[in-house]
Amino acid sequence: MTPAWLGLLVQAGASLVSLSFVWLGWLAVGYCLPVQVGLAVLAAHKLGQPRWWLLIHALFAPAIVLGLWLDLPPWIYLLAFTLAWLLFGRIDRSRVPLYLSNQATLAALEPLLPKGASVLDIGAGTGTVLAALGRRSDLQLTGVEHAWLPWLLGWCRLRLTGRPIAWLRGDMMAVSLQDFDVVYAFLSPAAMPAVWQKARQEMTSGSLLISNTFAVPDVTADRIIEVNDWKGARLHLWRMP
Incomplete structure (x- = not known):
């Protein structure tokens, strides 16, 4: 399984667990996001994903919530995706971010x-x-x-x-x-x-x-x-x- 697919499964699993806690009454809605983030980061760490993936997991759900709150136009997301592709290429395949030698x-x-x-x-x-x-x-x-x-x-x-x-x-x-x-x-x-x-x-x-x-x-x-x-x-x- 590629790191990207594993990352998506981690996010989906963390979201499902945190929403289940809310549905069962074990967790207040206001705590759903931080719990989801914590579960995603913990699961990624236990599954051996690289450290830079932990940062992605920590920012993924908050970024989605922020985007929904800001009600950004669709072209912003397309622009962000294009810039990321131009900067990092198929990082899901290469698993190599951009590092610069000092x-x-x-x-x-x-x-x-x-x-x-x-x-x-x-x-x-x-x-x-x-x-x-x-x-x-x-x-x-x-x-x-x-x-x-x-x-x-x-x-x-x-x-x-x-x-x-x-x-x-x-x-x-x-x-x-x-x-x-x-x-x-x-x-x-x-x-x-x-x-x-x-x-x-x-x-x-x-x-x-x-x-x-x-x-x-x-x-x-x-x-x-x-x-x-x-x-x-x-x-x-x-x-x-």
């Missing part, structure tokens, strides 16, 4: 890249990493991003660098990893098992997989570098055998 991460990443390396940034967002690495003329840089709005912003940003940086739009899992010395990823816990399997199948011996923040479940990294930023981020490194 300057502390870039400072820690750059010394790890060998001279003349070919580098691929998967889920490259707005091109932050590639724009920073573009200062090194020895690197061959490629990025792939599937969401239209970050891709477009990245395309504009990378054109300004004056460097011949390959900027692809599409599914990161459809891009072959075999021609790259370093693959950098800042994705989500849900995406890492598939990324690891793809890396083991396609990356050549001695090449390097680097993940910002998110480890591969049950696979010990060859090296972990503390970024020392306010989030306590880490770079996880795996050298392909």
Whole structure:
């Protein structure tokens, strides 16, 4: 079951339980919304949904109530959906929200890249990493991003660098990893098992997989570098055998 369908079932179940409490007289109508929110967040946590899904569950029902109270015109919802799709793409499939690498991460990443390396940034967002690495003329840089709005912003940003940086739009899992010395990823816990399997199948011996923040479940990294930023981020490194 996809996370989106699981999320809908969680919301439906929490709503049904809270409304049943009201119908049975166990709960005042005024407490229905906070109980529904609490049940949805608790159920999502118990079912192992990622932390960012907990925030979605916490805001989902209140957002619906607010929209009904404001009596917004239908086109507002269409606009919101369109903007979300442009910004995040098919997040229900990729399970990767938009994360942006900060300057502390870039400072820690750059010394790890060998001279003349070919580098691929998967889920490259707005091109932050590639724009920073573009200062090194020895690197061959490629990025792939599937969401239209970050891709477009990245395309504009990378054109300004004056460097011949390959900027692809599409599914990161459809891009072959075999021609790259370093693959950098800042994705989500849900995406890492598939990324690891793809890396083991396609990356050549001695090449390097680097993940910002998110480890591969049950696979010990060859090296972990503390970024020392306010989030306590880490770079996880795996050298392909």
